[in-house]
Amino acid sequence: MNLGERQKRILRAVIDRYIESAEPVGSKAIAHSNDLNLSSATIRNEMSELETLGLLEQPHTSAGRVPTPQGYRVYVNELMQQYRLTLAEVEEINRALSSRLRQLDNLLENIGSLTARLTSYPALSVSAPTPDLSIVRFDLIHVDAGLFIIVVMLSNKTVKNKLVNLPHPVDSVLLAKVAAVFNAHVANLPESDITPSLIASIERALGDTQGIVAIVASYAIEILSDAKHREAHISGTTHLFEHPEYRDIEKAQRLMRYLSDDTELKHLPSPDFEDAGSMKIIIGPENLVEELKDTSVIVARYDAGDDMQGLIGIIGPTRMDYSRMAARLSFIAQSLSRLLRQETPHPMLGRGQNFRIRRPGQTPDR
């Protein structure tokens, strides 16, 4: 695709304008705008050239031009201005990230809804499968009678827990013993090594554990095998309606229906990115999935250590603010990587009464 300098300028002007107006742009609109100072007639000639190249098209004879997917492709690859985030944007993102990432419980949902909020597009959040995940630590906390809690810490430093209720009372000494054995013999094993025979041998060694060993083992396996699959989550779907292309309720609903099916989302592109912050932009028909043929997807990868990576992405009409959104997404992904890797910096001392952390030898301020 060899475009003259002027053609590039015109193409960019058309797309920029179309992105913000959502309406076919005509020759006049371009003519006086921007730096290029040409008459509308000249623009028309160039536009019709761009049309035969397949970069623009007319919805109907007497309308302005609209970019084709290939047009967007060229725009994204070569023409798009690198959008620089404003200070306000950077601050907003940082603030949102650091305040919302405190609890690592359901990271996936949190990250998703955060991204949606920060981009005003429906956002998806996909966890990379982490087949090497292991449980680094087991704790069994006795509540009362037959009630106890399994707390496991995973190698990606998240914590999962589950309340178990047995029909008969259990003994906290027994629980401690079971936990100790699991810490000694099951912790740090990959799922495939947690075999029935291993469990059986533990049961044999411990004597009658009233089924506790089996329960803990199956919970461990459940968690680890969950981690083998990608998990996907979508949020902010209502942002769709902010875009005129989804004025048509039917169309919007069709897409929503597709999006709200988590299992479908898992099959989304798993681009082979090199490093965190790298991005992929998929325009309209480049999507393999039928339902997404007229939407664009921007995905970025975040990477917070071996057992913790994933994708965040946004979905919108092909007429998308690629430049700005790519910048935001990439920034979010990078910040995310950084934040997750370094963990929560300092505990939030916020609301309500709270206490200052004062280290010895430090002078109290004011």
Added chain:
Amino acid sequence: MNLGERQKRILRAVIDRYIESAEPVGSKAIAHSNDLNLSSATIRNEMSELETLGLLEQPHTSAGRVPTPQGYRVYVNELMQQYRLTLAEVEEINRALSSRLRQLDNLLENIGSLTARLTSYPALSVSAPTPDLSIVRFDLIHVDAGLFIIVVMLSNKTVKNKLVNLPHPVDSVLLAKVAAVFNAHVANLPESDITPSLIASIERALGDTQGIVAIVASYAIEILSDAKHREAHISGTTHLFEHPEYRDIEKAQRLMRYLSDDTELKHLPSPDFEDAGSMKIIIGPENLVEELKDTSVIVARYDAGDDMQGLIGIIGPTRMDYSRMAARLSFIAQSLSRLLRQETPHPMLGRGQNFRIRRPGQTPDR
């Protein structure tokens, strides 16, 4: 409001029909339907009577009648048939509840999205403030270096945790000591008793704890003071679009915008219910909030012990299937109460490899 028997029948017929068709219903449509066998003319007379009573109205002269909010009120209070859930409905609800309530992590969201799914209306889930909540147990789990996890068990049997990262290594013995002191002196206290002076005295007793005491204390306070406020959550907003009254995108968006603001939702009715499963139906303009003036809200309370209660509710157009939805909501609330109180019955032994629980003396099957 003294209605004749026949008027009641007619009013009910009109509303029933309007609820399912969403279109003004005329005299003919009613005439031959149902049990009442009258000519359309007679119906017309009665209808115009009902109109002067303010129970019906005409969108325009040559259209059928539509119920007014007062009309719905009468319907809900006196006319509505008690809808009996079908077996299929009951089973579906039970299945959904028991499979989704395994992890008590983010109960609020789970309950909300469950309700939305089961009713096909946008659903809200509000936690009752639990000012008496206390922490019944602290555990500090050392990860490595300066990294440790605070796990607290609350009196409502949920578990919260947080990862803390200190810039200097900590000692697991120290952590255990701190946990022990917290369990002895802070556990089971209401928030108001966790005073700075108490914390100070703990710090004094323990000597230098490298700030750990302060961190744990502020986390405890954070959690307990969170519990003082109602939390609200909404899900299934997209169900709005299934109803013709929200064909108008503007209108739908206005409502959505209101709904997606969690903080607003907290100010929703906190009806003074007596017991779990009781319901409240708020019709159109009875809502105090401007944005909800033409929607109806059904709320039901669930109640799973002292420190665990809340409201679930659904929101929809005034033309709502009150009868069926009230039945479902009430059933959901009751089941929820029951399930949460009795806790998870048996751990799920599901996916992947798993182990049978075999108690001694039991013969292995097959």
Added chain:
DNA sequence: GGTTAGCACTCGGGGCTTTTGAGTGCTAAT
């Protein structure tokens, strides 16, 4: 009395036609 058949009247919505105007391509002049 209550009920019903009949009739004139109303008026929103669907379908059809007209008008408007933004935008084009082409040609001829610069």
Added chain:
DNA sequence: ATTAGCACTCAAAAGCCCCGAGTGCTAACC
């Protein structure tokens, strides 16, 4: 190579008309 001018196109908005569901009223009927 650029531009002014002009004839042409066509979607969308505006206008128009008609249809028919539904009404209220009146007069007849039981």
